[in-house]
Structure formats: C-alpha cells, structure tokens
Amino acid sequence: MLEALDITEAEALGLSELAQHDLALARDYARRALAAEDNEEAGRLGRSYQRAARSYRQTLAVKARLKRDLAVAAHARAQAEAAAPKPRPGQAAVARRIGELRTALLRLGWDEAERPESDGTDVAPDGGGGEGAATVDFETACRDFGYRRADIDDLIADERASPEFCDEPLDDHVARLALHLRFPPGGIGRWPDLPDPPGAALARGVHGIDWRSSA
Structure with a gap:
C-alpha cells in the first residue's frame, strides 16, 4: 500500500517519530513557560510552545490524510482487480x-x-x-x-x-x-x-x- 503513494516504511515511521518529538517539545516549552518568572522569557517560551504544538497538529493531519489515501488506493485496486476479466485456464x-x-x-x-x-x-x-x-x-x-x-x-x-x-x-x-x-x-x-x-x-x-x- 505504501508504495502506491510513493512513501517507504521508514518514511512512514519517521512521521510517527516527528509527532513524538513535536509533542515532547510542546510539553517542554509549556512547562518552562509556566515556570518562567520573567514575562519576556515566558512570552518567548509560549510562542515556541505554540509553534511546536502547531507542528504536532500538522504531523497528525498528514498521518490521517495518508491513512485515508492508502485506504482509497487499496479500495480502488481491489475494484480494479475484481473488474478485470479472469484469465481462462490453459x-x-x-x-x-x-x-x-x-x-x-x-x-x-x-x-x-x-x-x-x-x-x-x-x-x-x-x-x-x-x-x-x-x-x-x-x-x-x-x-x-x-x-x-x-x-x-x-x-x-x-x-x-x-x-x-x-x-x-x-x-x-x-x-x-x-x-x-x-x-x-x-x-x-x-x-x-x-x-x-x-x-x-x-x-x-x-x-x-x-x-x-x-x-
């Protein structure tokens, strides 16, 4: 299925790894922003948190879209195979x-x-x-x-x-x-x-x- 969308198993696993890193960064920035005593530092960390959280959401959206595209491709292939005339025996x-x-x-x-x-x-x-x-x-x-x-x-x-x-x-x-x-x-x-x-x-x-x- 993955080959149908020109993506390898390693690349698909990479999306999951990116999502894990984005989530970890967002959590870290949020923790540090909440603990910061300086308002400017808190604001900077808050903006970094928002960027990490947005990146995390985008990665999840890519994974969801990829899953849908794979399902559509598999369904289309199954329909094509079902519609193809079966070869007659020798x-x-x-x-x-x-x-x-x-x-x-x-x-x-x-x-x-x-x-x-x-x-x-x-x-x-x-x-x-x-x-x-x-x-x-x-x-x-x-x-x-x-x-x-x-x-x-x-x-x-x-x-x-x-x-x-x-x-x-x-x-x-x-x-x-x-x-x-x-x-x-x-x-x-x-x-x-x-x-x-x-x-x-x-x-x-x-x-x-x-x-x-x-x-």
Missing part, C-alpha cells in the same frame, strides 16, 4: 480436467446402469452394490448407460465454458456434477475405486451391437 489444464471428470462420471454412470431398481436389499452400507448384489442384463445396462453418457458429455461441455472450470478441487467438482446428474449421494465418493465401463458400453452406435456376444 488448454492442457482444461483437457486434463475434462478427462478426469469423464472418467469419474462414466464410472458412476456405469455403476448405476448395472444396478436394477430394488427395495434397497441389495445395496451395501456405503451406498454401492454389495457383494453379490443383483445386476441387470448387459444389454439393458448398456442402453441405460448410453443415455447417461450423453448427459455426462453435455454437462461437461457446458461446464468447460466457465473461466473457473479448473479452479474447483476435483473431488468437489465430481460431486457437484454427479449430484446434478442425480447419482445417489452415498456412492459418489467411491468413484476412484469403481471400474471403468467396458469397451462395448462405450462403443458408438450401441444399438447395432450384439450384446450377448459382447458380454
């Missing part, structure tokens, strides 16, 4: 985040596509399918996953348009998008441990695949 960072989000959301999507609707008896306490949990047949899972995959790609495409695309921690980013896609909250944190979808489920033109032979 293409490498964007590509890396897109890949990480797709990996996480596709794993969650496939995990959900494989799990049939049920009364909850086949769901593990951690929110995922327990050992031996029932799964739907491969063709049905792939068809369901195809819709989920389209939603995932559309959502990531919308997200990448934001300048803050890479700012959010990955796990928080995944969780926010997964909740938007209505994945069960209890299983979202498991995505690093989930398997990737099989190649057949990721194939384009899924309706033309012989699911039984692919499985």
